[in-house]
Amino acid sequence: MVEKYQTIKVGSVMSTDFSTVDPNSTIDEAVKIMNEKDTPMLVVCTKENFPVGIITERDIVIRVMGGGKKPSETLVEEIMTSPVRTCGPNTSISDAMRQMAKKKIRQLLVVNEGILVGALLARDVLAVAPELIDMLSELVSVRSDESKPIEEGASGYCDECEEYSDDLKLIDGRYYCEFCREAMELDKEEF
Secondary structure, three states: OOOHHHHOOHHHOOOOOOOEEEOOOOOHHHHHHHHHHOOOEEEEEEEOOOOEHHHHHHHHHHHHHOOOOOOOEEHHHHHOOOOOOOOOOOOOOHHHHHHHHHHHHHHHEEEOOOOOEEEEEHHHHHOOOHHHHHHHHHHHOOOOOOOOHHOOOEEEEEOOOOOOOEEEEEOOEEEEHHHHHHHHHHHHHOO
C-alpha cells in the first residue's frame, strides 16, 4: 500500500502558507505575528530564508511563561526547537512519512537548495494518503511498558498539545506530556 505513494512528491502536497520569524526577534514580536497570522507555529528563519528552528505556542507557555522569563526580553533563538527536520520537495510522501514516524514528529520543513519552500504537516498527508496516516498512527500510537500500568507512563501523542512524548500520564481519561502536566500544576498554583 505504501509503495503506491512513492510517486506522489512532497512538493505537490506541502503547505506553502506558513509564517516565519527572525531568530533575533523577541517573544513579544513572535506572539504578535502568531496573532496576526492566526497560527500556533512559526518557522524560525535567517534573513536568507534558511530554517534554523520552530517555535510553537507550547514553547512560549512552557519555556517563557513557565520559566519566569519576560517575553519582551527573551529572544526566539533562546527557546526555539532546533535543529529542524527537513526533506526536499522531490521526496516521496511515503519516505517523508517514514522519516516523520522514525523521528516521532508531525511536520517536516521542505527545503530546496537550503531555502525554505514549504512545510509538510500530517494533515497535508491525510488529504492525499489517509492510509499513511493510519501507518504513522500505528508506529507512534500510545503504547505501554508491559511492566507498569499505562497510568504510570506511556509513549504517544499528548491529548492537550498533540506533541509526541515518551512520558505520558493518564489524568482524568486523557494523556498529558510532562510539559502540559507542569502547565496544569502552574495553573492550579495561580488559583
